[in-house]
Structure formats: structure tokens, C-alpha cells
Amino acid sequence: MEIISFLNLVFVNPLVEIFSYPIFFAEVVISGLLTGVMYSLVALGFVLIFKASGVFNFAQGAMVLFAALNLVGFIEQGFPIWLALLLTIIVMIILAFLIERFMLRHLINQDDIILFMATIGLTFLLQGFGETLWGSNVKPLDLGIPNQSFEVAGLLLNEFDLFAAGSGAILVGVLAVFFHYTRIGRALRAVADDHQAAMAVGIPLKTIWIIVWSVAGFVGLVAGIMWGAKSGVQFSLSLIALKALPVLILGGFTSVPGAIVGGLIIGVGEKIAEIYWGPLVGGAIENWFAYVLALAFLLFRPQGLFGERIIERV
Amino acid sequence: MLYRETGQFKISYAADQSVFPIAQDRWFVSLIIVVAIFVIPVLASEYLLQAVMIPLLIFSLAAIGLNLLVGYAGQLSLGTGGFMAVGAYMTYKLTTAFPDINIIIVFLLAGLIAAFVGLIFGIPSLRIKGFYLAVATLASQFFLLWMFNKVAWFYNYNSSGTITAPPREMFGVVITGPMASAETRYLVTLFIVIIFAFIAKNLVRGRLGRSWMAVRDMDIAAEIIGIRPFQTKLIAFAVSSFYCGLAGAMMVFLWLGSAETEAFSINESFNVLFMIIIGGLGSILGSFLGATFIVGLPIFLTNAPQLVGLSMPIDMQKHIEIMMFGSLIIFFLIVEPHGLARLWQILKEKLRLWPFPY
């Protein structure tokens, strides 16, 4: 009897709830999608850097935080928003330059794990530096984007979330065009495929890396703005980097569409799990659900949804 | 000149395969152990023992555990904190349920439970490798911590969610709990760590160690010569989790006195990973060196400004500490990616020739 009521609780009840309140379910899904977009933005930064330099940049989350901190800091100093944005972008470009000069150049022949650890070190460095400069209080970020909720066809939607989703979509679109139709984009793809060959045709590796890390920094800035405006700019922003990992697992480490699809799946999956299963176990499923979901995926497709199959030859 | 090995010939394989084949090494390590057992408890202040020596030893043990998995067997894991938590919480449950069992035995039992949990979470390693495996281990980290938070049974339904080490005795001396002196706790920790470091060294110089390294270096070739990669990886997870669980139990019972899940968070996992990277992957000595570095650095950074005469607001100090920590890690990785253990080897090479330059 206990087993049946347990199964009932876990599988049947949620389904019943979903079908009884479809509008609520739709709202949960949409909310999940919107969170997912934010995850995708962070994952996108990862993918860019990994594609072009083979580095798994754990510091992406810290870059989100760092960008946001600088932006808010500049605004607090009294600069108008457009100037603050410009200054922050410049800061991120300088950061990319410094990372290439002092870190990447020296480590590029090492094992992947060494590079990975170095980016973890970078995470601490950026966090500490940002907080030293600007302090560690939670900072509100007011961009003048309205945060009202409104109804569409019976669904409760939030203006801000839509704005974030829209911006994310535009960003991805711009990046896609950039990669496929511009000369620099082509060079980036060449470097991603084969460093040596790219150098052989005269593509300057160092410049490419600076560009890629700058673009990732910019993506981080956008992500930072979205997250920061929603919940304030604070240290926990860098923890989002961890959440982006399951996204990358699902979507593959080298795929831009993968990062998006992965982010959406994780966002929706998490939300549904939290709303419908959370109450059964005391809540906070969001802490681990994404990882378990990614793990389950990996067991069936070790290379993720969109990743390249690793074929080992003897 | 001091460190010359010439004249030291091994006439049996047993002698060649011993842990410290070079006589000078044997003397040096024996000296360290003698100092550790007899000199330090007498001379060191309570602060030094509590803030430096005990955590250093405990984290060395955790670092050894993680090094076996990552450095020797090549399975990247970010779940160290979770397995340490298993050791700690299971010790708590067992000793509160069976207060008469010797606490060391309880530690070992908790370690075995942690080994079992590690085994389960190691199953994905059959199909998943590298960074993907690391992310999979994050699942274990977050899930285990969530479980120890939510399921009140683990902390005996107390209202704060903290587990506290009850007083326990051995040979008539109180070794855990608020009445246990720092010297006692230090000595118990020291003995446990010495024994288990020795065991780890034995494992890695024998068949198991070679199987691990073979799977790490090229698991396809390993399979072809007859090693079973999956079994080998699972054993690595189990043994590693045992060590981490033991370290976690010691952390609560012999060092902190009490803890919440925060003590075993993802930050701890990264800390231990740093220890083995900086100390040297695939090296037992490296685990000790790395733990010394990571445990010692924050203490150094906290006290250094005073020594130099600077004073800073506490939170500013904290941020600068974090910054320096990150920079030192990057610096270290650039300068010697194989860690302190490699630097030590290079030092020994130079010592062989000293005072000649080459």
C-alpha cells in the first residue's frame, strides 16, 4: 500500500495537477524557459571560449559578476548609463587582453585540467578584485526596464522576463551572424577547428583569443545585467557558472544552439521539478536537479545532445 | 654532496621497492615523524595546533583520497565535500546510536559507508570521462549536501541542523568533545594520518596503483592487456571516498567540534582539488605539500599585514586574500604545473650535486 501511495504521489498527482491547472503549468513552463534563457547566456560565454581556444573557462561566472560589478560601480559614480556601459565594455576588453598576455600564453601547452584549474584561480582573482574595487554589498541595478506583470491569454507574464528573453535572442542572433558571415567569425571557427592549421594560413592566434575572450566578456556583461537587474548584483552571481555546467553537458561544449536548447531544457526541467515535486521533499530541489538531469543525459549520450562523438582509435 | 645516493646498492627487489629507497630520505622522514610526535605537542601553542597542525593533517588525508582518484586513476571529481559530509554525518549517527563503540572504529565504519556511496556515484565513470565526469560528480556533491540539510534524521532532529561531536574516550583519555585537549586530538589525528598515508603508499606502489595509472594513461590499452577499467575505476572511487569520509569525520570530531553542511560545500571540494594540483597529481608527498600550502596560505595572508605593519579593514583583507589566492594558483600553475612534489624532486636533484652547480 505504501509503495502505491508513494508512486501515486510522485507520478500521478503531479500529472493530475498539470492537467487540472493547465494555465498554471504553462506559466511554470514559461518561467522556466525564461530562466533557461539566462542560463543559456552564461553557457554561451563558455561555448565561445571553448570553441575558439579549447579552454574550459570556469571563470565565466566570475566574468558575469565582474562585468556587472563594474557597470553598477560606474553608475554609482555618477556616469550616465550609456557611458557606464561603454566603460565596462572597455574594461572587459582590457581584461581579455590581460588574460591572454599573462595567463593563456603561458599555459596553452599544458593539459586541459591545468588550464581548467587556472580558470578557477582566475575566478577567485576576479571575485576578489571586483569586490576590492567596488565592495561586496548587494547592489541594485536599475536599468529603467519595467518589471510589471501582465496577462496574455490568461497567462501571467512578466515584462522584464520577456525583455531578458528578447535580448538573449537578439544576442544569439547577432553572434550567429557574426560567426558565419564575417571574416573574423570565419577566423574564429578556423581556430576552433585546428590551431596549427589556422596559424599556418596566417590567422593571428593571440588576437583571435583576445577577441573571443572579449566577446565572452560582453556576453557575460549582458548576462550580468539581466541577472543583476532581477536579483541585484552580488557574489552569488558567480555561482551561476556552476549551473551553466549542466547546460553545457546537455548541449555539448562546442555548440551554440546546444547551449540555448540545453539552457531551456534545464530551466524548464528545474522549474517543473521544483513546483511539482519540491513540496514532497521539503523544497530546494533546484539545488541539484539540474545536475542529476545532466547526469542522466550523460549516461545515455556521453557527448551531450549536440556534442561531437568522441571516437577513440587504437 | 649531502644527498648522494652512490654507495647505496639494493641487493633485493624488496629493498628497491621500499617506500624510501634512499637512506637520506628515510632519515629525513623518520626525523619529521619523531618531531611531529614528540616535539610539536610540547612546544606548539594551542592556536598552532588547532588552527594549523590539525587541519593540515586532516586535509592531507582528504587530499590523499582525492589524489588517488584524480591523480592516480585519472577520474576528475568535484564531489569531495559531499563524501566528507557522508563520513561526518554517518559518524555522528553511529556514535549517537551506539555510544559504546570506540570512536576510531566508528570513524572507520563511516569511512566504509562513504566508500559505498562513492562507489555508487562512481558508476557513471563507466561511460563518462573527463570534464563530463567532473560535472556528474557535482550531482553527487549537491545532492548529498541537500540530503544532509533536508532529512532531519541525519542530525537527530535537532533544531539547528548542526552536528556536534559528543565526548568520547579512548584508553581513559577524552579525545572528542569540548573537553578534549588540542594535544590529544592532534596526536590521534597524527596517528590516523600516518597509518593511512602508509596504506595509500602501499596501494599505489603495487598492482592496484599500476592498474589505476594504466587506466589514467590509456584505458583502451589497459583493457587490452587485461585490466578491467570499470572495476578499477570503481575501486578508485570507493577507496578515495573512504579517505574523504574518514577525513570528514575527523574534521568534525577531532577539529571543529561541530559543523553544518556549509563546512562541506563545493568550496571545500575546490580547496581539496587545489591541494592536489598545487601539491602534485599522482604523488602522496604532493598531497601533504599541497594541503600545507592551501591550509597555510590564508593564515599567512591574514597575519602577514600585521607583521609588515599594515592594517586593513577585515572585509577588505578577505577580498585581497581571495585575490592573492587566485593569483598564486595561476602563478603556480604557470611556473610548475606538476606541483610542489616536482619542485621537491628538482630540489633533490640539485642537492645531489650541491655544492657543485651541475
Next chain:
Amino acid sequence: MIEAESAPIQGEHKEVLLDIAEVSLAFGGVQALSDVSFDIYKGEIRAIIGPNGAGKSSMLNVINGFYHPQKGTIKYKEEVRKKMSPHKAASQGISRTFQNIALFKGMTTLDNIMTGRILKMRRGLLWQALYWGPARNEEIINREIAEQVIDFLEIEAIRKTPVGKLPYGLQKRVELGRALAAKPDLLLLDEPMAGMNVEEKEDMCRFIIDVNEEFGTTIALIEHDMGVVMDLSDRVVVLNYGRKIADGTPDQVRANQGVIDAYLGVSHSN
């Protein structure tokens, strides 16, 4: 398909160690092997040759269980085997070396060769943790065997060197040592002379012949250097595009028109 008769060595009745019958192997759209049949006598040196891409390495991989053929049977030591895993092949006395060296780069020469003994070492976890006693004795016994191999291959000087630091020729020798340490019944060598200079090749030839004569090990060998093949092997199988096109003694194969055509453009000296 032009085929020479499989001529047994004059006057001696030879026991068949490995019998490959109509084995076909395909990956996706690529047919690596088609209906290949040949046998290997116990104690002989059998060369498998053919132009690049003929399926030679695939054949070795099938023999040691790494690939599973879609069609055909393999009879090893009188026993027909269905699906064999590499692990099982190793435990039944099949060892091999690889075209691209598959040594454990992080370990020393000695450790690499000791891994060849892994299947013979039985002591469990608890004994190993203690080390003194049974585990240590086992280590010492197997160390002696490894040292015999090291002695045989004349690599004493590099026994403690991490193999990643060794030059290519020595790495290949260490890999041979690892395969020999298991005291195999059937030794599969995948291009053991590749990338070596004349002296190294002569050394390697000497070792291969010694292994065959002193230990009686049966050897199947893929090799491109025709001079080596003619000198070393008792019999030769020639593959081309996954099919067998000749099978016989080196002289028979050398005179075979089909083989000459397959190798057209490749001149082989002596």
C-alpha cells in the same frame, strides 16, 4: 582471387593455434574485412601484409577481441569463440603491440612492463594495503619476471625512466616488453619496425626471432618492410581492400602476380 596453396612446412605436422574462417567486418559504410580465412600454426611467425588500408590492423583487432566481426568464426586453441572481450583474449594468452605506441606514458619502463603481469597477480585489496606478506611476495615474483624481460630486451638502463621521455625506438621496445611479460601464447605485433633506423630494425628482428625460438611463442606480425617480412616469417598472408589475395611461404607470395599487382609502384629491394 589468386591464391597459393597453404603449404605446410615440409615434413612436420603443425598444430593450428588460430583459425580464422570467412571473417567479415564493417564499420558504418566501410567494409574493413571481407570473407578472410587463414590459419596460424603454433610456433610459427605469420606475417600479415598488404597496402595501406588493407585491413591488417582491423584483423589484429578482431583477433584480440577489440572488434567483433559481423560474420565468420574464429577458433583459438581448438575452441570456437563467439564474442570475445579484450580482457578475455588477454587472459587466454594473447598479447599485442600497437601501431601507434600505446604505452602508459606517465609510468616508468619497469611499471609498464609490470602491468603486463597484471592478470597473473591475484592478491586482494587488503593484502595490498598491508604490503608486507603475500602482496609483497607477489610483487617480488613478478618483478623477477619483468626483470627477465628487461634483461632479454637489453633495456636495464632505462628501467626507471618515465616512458614518455624515451625516444621512439626504445618506446617500441618497451611496448614489446610489456606484451612479452604476460608470457603470451600468441603475440600480435602491429608494425613493430615502423619508424626505426637500420640498427634498430636489426635489433628488433633479433628479439622477435629470439622470442619465437627461445620461448616458442607464436607470432602474427604486420609489417611493411618486405626485407624483414621475407627474412622473418614462416608464412605470409596478403590482404588488399579487406580481402585475402595470397597465402603461403614468403617465396610463394613474392612470386605471386596478384600480390605484385597490388603493390604496383612499390619497389621492394632484395
